[in-house]
Amino acid sequence: MNKVIASSISKKFVMALAGLFLLTFLPVHLGINFLLLNPDPEPFNEAAEFMATFPVIKIVEIILMLAILIHIIYGIVLQIQNWLARPRRYSSGSKSKTSFFSKFMIWTGGTIFIFLVIHFLNFYFIKLGLVDGIPVEGEAEDFYSVAYQLFKKPVYNIIYWVCFAGLGLHLFHAFSSAFQTLGLNHRIWTPVINFLAFVYAIIIPLGFMSIPLIIWLFK
Amino acid sequence: MNITLKIWRQKNKDDKGGFVKYQLDNVSTEMTFLEMLDYLNEKLVHEDNDEPVAFDSDCREGICGACGLYINGRPNGPQEGVTTCQLTMSAFKDGDTITVEPWRSKSFPVMKDLVVDRTAFDKLIEAGGYISVNTGAAPEANSIPVPKKNADRAFDAGICIGCGTCVASCKNASAMLFVSAKISQLALLPQGKVEAKERARNLVKTMDELGFGNCSNTGACEAECPKDIKLTNIARLNREYYKAY
Numbered sequence A: 001m002n003k004v005i006a007s008s009i010s011k012k013f014v015m016a017l018a019g020l021f022l023l024t025f026l027p028v029h030l031g032i033n034f035l036l037l038n039p040d041p042e043p044f045n046e047a048a049e050f051m052a053t054f055p056v057i058k059i060v061e062i063i064l065m066l067a068i069l070i071h072i073i074y075g076i077v078l079q080i081q082n083w084l085a086r087p088r089r090y091s092s093g094s095k096s097k098t099s100f101f102s103k104f105m106i107w108t109g110g111t112i113f114i115f116l117v118i119h120f121l122n123f124y125f126i127k128l129g130l131v132d133g134i135p136v137e138g139e140a141e142d143f144y145s146v147a148y149q150l151f152k153k154p155v156y157n158i159i160y161w162v163c164f165a166g167l168g169l170h171l172f173h174a175f176s177s178a179f180q181t182l183g184l185n186h187r188i189w190t191p192v193i194n195f196l197a198f199v200y201a202i203i204i205p206l207g208f209m210s211i212p213l214i215i216w217l218f219k
Numbered sequence B: 001m002n003i004t005l006k007i008w009r010q011k012n013k014d015d016k017g018g019f020v021k022y023q024l025d026n027v028s029t030e031m032t033f034l035e036m037l038d039y040l041n042e043k044l045v046h047e048d049n050d051e052p053v054a055f056d057s058d059c060r061e062g063i064c065g066a067c068g069l070y071i072n073g074r075p076n077g078p079q080e081g082v083t084t085c086q087l088t089m090s091a092f093k094d095g096d097t098i099t100v101e102p103w104r105s106k107s108f109p110v111m112k113d114l115v116v117d118r119t120a121f122d123k124l125i126e127a128g129g130y131i132s133v134n135t136g137a138a139p140e141a142n143s144i145p146v147p148k149k150n151a152d153r154a155f156d157a158g159i160c161i162g163c164g165t166c167v168a169s170c171k172n173a174s175a176m177l178f179v180s181a182k183i184s185q186l187a188l189l190p191q192g193k194v195e196a197k198e199r200a201r202n203l204v205k206t207m208d209e210l211g212f213g214n215c216s217n218t219g220a221c222e223a224e225c226p227k228d229i230k231l232t233n234i235a236r237l238n239r240e241y242y243k244a245y
């Protein structure tokens, strides 16, 4: 049994499932974020409150956190094994045709990780009561105004964009890779999935990036 | 044409090794790459009193899989769909510098110069690249029907020559394409179905133990494979592995 859980393919299987689960969560989160553009803070804060308290969501939330954790841990383990599998690199580099962004998954994943740390410190851990929150005016749990204060800072905006660009590049490879890992390869459907993956990897990160930009420039 | 070669030289397994530059004149575009190396070796032995460059080859017609070299950043050089022995010097031009390296993988240790030890592939074949049948007279071929589609797919995987190009090209030095070719060749046919689960389990376990990397679905293996083995085989390997538990 030990052998199954630890095998290369099993790790990728779990990683792919976790990754796909995260992929379903992102549009939901993006939808809530768009409420930030509403001049009335209530809908956004209510949505945040709902996400924090509704019991069913609580369960999904636990799965989500486990998924992130497992995805990151396995991602790092696989990457280290991959590096060790070729102790000496080629001097003439690699000019083979590849799924380009697959070569940088650990780095694009790393930017996502940096973002998650910042994001959790600013929002999620406050909700859990783990940290006091950043020094902002007003209540720390008024996430609408927290977001506005953060998004008015150019530095925060730039970090935000870089991280979501990282997410986009991660997803260029990740989405279709997950299907291949799950063994779901089909003459007709694989090209369709690859196309959808491409669209998703552009639309979702751009959606996230547009919100702080709009707030910064127009609000 | 005149070329400059930058070749990996390493005395033995434990030697640190390094690149050595050679100037080689009057190379014909009609030579194969290995003939060019033969020509270099003749020069090294007869004119320079030097050690010849060690490299592997056997059939020199692209069917045995012995010859792989990493040339200018690609396994088997710049021509598409060829083994190193099929590569011709017409792919290069006068004045080119050509870098020649051995396959690089923890599981394929360099023995001497450009020669690597590919015993790891033999271990994989021992672990599951076979079917168990009784010896004796060959049975009637038509007594077990095989759908044409499966026969074709099994054949397309079965033409793998075990050259190691997939491992050499993969950024993770993964052997997934090789293993998936064995899995597909056998699991698609009635004779191979019997041991399919055991085969998938043993092959993946052995592959991991031998220190090959994991598959990142990067696709360099498919792009470089001289026998055009497809990534769909890796998806099948994954499916066969899940079915085995």
Ligand code: HEM
Binding pocket: A012, A013, A015, A016, A019, A020, A022, A023, A071, A072, A075, A076, A078, A079, A105, A106, A108, A109, A110, A112, A113, A170, A173, A174, A175, A177, A178, A179, A181, A182, B214, B215, B216, B217
């Ligand atoms: C919202 C966040 C994330 C999503 C939606 C996501 C999604 C995915 C998906 C679907 C895959 C493909 C799995 C496969 O090839 O089977 C993947 C691969 C990968 N992810 Fe993520 N990921 C996220 C965050 C991260 C983070 C934070 C890290 C690491 C610090 C990371 C590291 C990796 C690595 C290294 C791979 C490649 C694994 C391999 O091919 O061997 N990811 N990701």
Ligand code: FES
Binding pocket: B056, B057, B058, B059, B060, B061, B062, B063, B064, B065, B066, B067, B068, B083, B084, B085, B086
């Ligand atoms: S020497 Fe046999 S395949 Fe190249």
